[in-house]
Amino acid sequence: MDWAQQIVNGISLGSIYALIALGYTMVYGIIKLINFAHGDVFMIGAFVGFYAIKGWGMGIVPALLLSMVVCAILGVVIEKVAYKRLRNATRIAALITAIGVSLLIEYGTLYLRGAQPEAYPNAFPNQFFTIFGASISSQSLYILLISIVLMVILQWVVYRTRIGKAMRAVSYDAEAARLMGVHVDRTISATFAIGSALAGAAGVIFGMYYTKIEPLMGVVPGLKAFVAAVLGGIGIIPGAVIGGLVLGTVETLVSALGYSPWRDAAAFIILILILIFRPSGVLGKNMREKV
Incomplete structure (x- = not known):
């Protein structure tokens, strides 16, 4: 078994989870909301990229950018329509609304297509390179490169x-x-x-990685990205990246075994x-909260 190749594949998959997890952790860090519709925004991004490449003949970069723009707009619409008026509501109300938005996007897509x-x-030929004796696919390297570039841009922003x-x-303090x-x-x-733009980009590279997409594809990756965000420390941007990379690597090694x-x-x-041993996550800190 080529362990180096498995680790590279795991890191590539983990970088996709990290991109989705960043959306979870950013929203939670701002308004303390778990946006369970985020996985379905990821699904929309995958379909936008699919139609852009196959139907409109776009290259991978224009398709990726289009997907990010469409998903960014969708994310803002969801926030304005569904979440804004619930800012001062109970967390359970916002959570139920998020689940409702998720189901609306999923079954709306099923109805339409x-x-x-x-x-x-x-989008590009898949070749294999030998690096330090390990056979690495160009697809995994492309996915990893795109993910790293997007994460670096996010850090800069x-x-x-x-x-x-x-x-x-x-x-830190919305009122202040x-x-x-x-x-x-x-x-x-x-x-x-x-x-949402990062989720859209993740949808495109997820489609390239797994080569198949469908309207309910956002459910499991969305949940796994949520796990990655919790693993790293929900609300902490570097934690989402660490959690995604760890999760992707573990998944790939489990399959390889x-x-x-x-x-x-x-x-x-x-x-x-x-949740049992470190509920605050790898980079999180335990904080008292009044309820």
Whole structure:
């Protein structure tokens, strides 16, 4: 067994989970909401990329950018229509609404296009390279490269731009940020837009990785990305990246060892262990909260 190749494949898969998990953790860090519709935004991104490449003849980069733009707009619409008026409601109300939005997107897509899966077009030839004696597929390297570039851009946006400073201020104390002149509503919308754009990009590269997409494809990767966010520390951006990479690597190694039926269960076993032994996540800190 080529362990180096399995690890590279695991890191590539984990980078997809990390991109989705970043949306979960950014939204939670701002408004303390678990946006369970996020996995379905990821699904929409995969279909936008599919139609852009196969139907409109776009290359992978234009298709990726189009998917990110469409998903960013969708994320803002979801926030404005479904979540904005629930800012001061109970968390259970917001959570139920998120589940409702998720089901609406899933079954709305099923109604519009049917349940049949689609074979994702091959955007670039898959070749194999020998690196330090290990055979590595070019597809895994492309996916890893795209994910790293997007994560670096996200870090730059969060820590070097005005909107990033506003996001960090609102995350720390929304009312104090408002008093200091930060437009809180605009900042929350920007957070949904950025997180949803990353989910759209993840949908495109997920389609290239697994070569098949369908309207319910966002459920399991969405849940796994949520596990990755909890593993790293929900609300902490580097934690989402670490959690995604760990989860993808564990899944791939479980499959490589011959336990493929357990690869999905591995994510939820990790979730149970984290909640038992370190509920705040790898990078999180235990904090008291009044209820």
